[in-house]
Amino acid sequence: MRLAIAALVVAALAGSAAAAPIAVGDKLAPFTMKDAAGKDVNLASLAGKKAVVLAFIATQCPVSNAYNERMAAFAKEYEAKGVAFVGINANKQESPAEIVGHAKTHGLSFPILKDDGNKKADEFGAQVTPETYLFDASWTLRYHGRIDDDKSGKAIASQDLRNAVDALLAGKEVPVKEAKAFGCTIKRVAQ
Amino acid sequence: MIPLLLAAALSGEVDAASLRQRIESHRGQPVVVTFWATWCAPCVKEFPDLVALATRRRDVAFVSVSIDDKEDVVALERFVAQRKPPFPVYRKADGKDSDFIDGVDPAWSGVVPASLVYGADGKRSAILQGEHTPSEIEKALGEPAR
Numbered sequence: 224m225r226l227a228i229a230a231l232v233v234a235a236l237a238g239s240a241a242a243a244p245i246a247v248g249d250k251l252a253p254f255t256m257k258d259a260a261g262k263d264v265n266l267a268s269l270a271g272k273k274a275v276v277l278a279f280i281a282t283q284c285p286v287s288n289a290y291n292e293r294m295a296a297f298a299k300e301y302e303a304k305g306v307a308f309v310g311i312n313a314n315k316q317e318s319p320a321e322i323v324g325h326a327k328t329h330g331l332s333f334p335i336l337k338d339d340g341n342k343k344a345d346e347f348g349a350q351v352t353p354e355t356y357l358f359d360a361s362w363t364l365r366y367h368g369r370i371d372d373d374k375s376g377k378a379i380a381s382q383d384l385r386n387a388v389d390a391l392l393a394g395k396e397v398p399v400k401e402a403k404a405f406g407c408t409i410k411r412v413a414q
Numbered sequence: 415m416i417p418l419l420l421a422a423a424l425s426g427e428v429d430a431a432s433l434r435q436r437i438e439s440h441r442g443q444p445v446v447v448t449f450w451a452t453w454c455a456p457c458v459k460e461f462p463d464l465v466a467l468a469t470r471r472r473d474v475a476f477v478s479v480s481i482d483d484k485e486d487v488v489a490l491e492r493f494v495a496q497r498k499p500p501f502p503v504y505r506k507a508d509g510k511d512s513d514f515i516d517g518v519d520p521a522w523s524g525v526v527p528a529s530l531v532y533g534a535d536g537k538r539s540a541i542l543q544g545e546h547t548p549s550e551i552e553k554a555l556g557e558p559a560r
Contacts, residue, residue, distance in 0.1 A: 285453045350523035350543055372510065375483065403515045403524040405481050408456060408544035 244348020284407035313344035351406025369404035425502035430517025476501035
């Protein structure tokens with residue numbers, strides 16, 4: 224009995240400990256998650272892609288919305304180069320129906336997963352929208368952070384995500400591995 | 415005349431270094447620095463809570479820093495002029511956002527709202543990223559010094 228209680232305590236402690244966020248150089252285990260339409264999407268099905276971009280995005284965040292057009296264009300341009308772009312919405316107040324409608328309105332033709340209970344956002348340590356994670360073909364994280372350095376799109380001086388993907392495709396070292404930007408909070412479920 | 419009055423609502427611009435100096439100038443008392451923007455709905459929602467907390471906690475120095483871009487400065491000035499907060503409101507000076515974020519605190523993701531809490535010794539004691547209630551900020555502050 225005492226042993227059983229001790230095991231329960233250990234399990235509870237392990238469950239409550241916040242995992243370290245994924246860092247550049249870490250490997251991701253491909254996971255399955257439902258998209259906003261309710262269909263299971265298995266990231267393992269992207270095997271064969273040269274790279275995968277996972278992007279935490281939102282429907283109501285002005286910063287994320289400022290990037291809608293750029294994300295749609297990026298996804299289309301790089302799909303032809305063997306790069307997959309996948310959105311993840313982890314905001315508790317943004318429903319699957321809203322995500323589907325928002326994607327249609329803004330021409331976001333890439334898959335958008337619904338991270339119920341913000342479990343993946345927590346695992347990743349994702350804080351803002353938009354926030355991108357670039358994985359290579361072996362699911363190693365090679366770049367984390369902003370799409371570029373100007374949310375207005377008028378005076379972009381550093382195309383960080385594009386530079387990282389281009390370097391990866393060229394077999395070169397990613398020049399800037401992490402770059403921060405201002406963004407909206409991911410609205411999480413209460414703990 | 416009106417634009418001049420509105421302009422007076424802001425206390426000026428800060429970069430990471432000048433913000434650090436302002437925090438240092440309050441050495442001897444706790445400081446709460448809140449980063450926000452007029453386009454950020456949760457930030458606007460929590461603004462009255464911060465005003466109420468600052469009004470109640472006179473032992474704490476509250477500093478507010480808007481990350482609004484230059485084109486939003488009129489909206490920012492109008493907002494601050496209307497709310498009349500009991501704390502100074504600065505706008506982040508133009509410059510690289512990433513330099514500002516890391517210059518303020520490498521542990522800050524760049525999310526807004528965010529509140530950084532500094533002890534009377536000037537050391538950052540807590541970082542509250544995203545939406546937080548006044549009681550959570552107050553918990554991070556601890557009890558008023560006697």
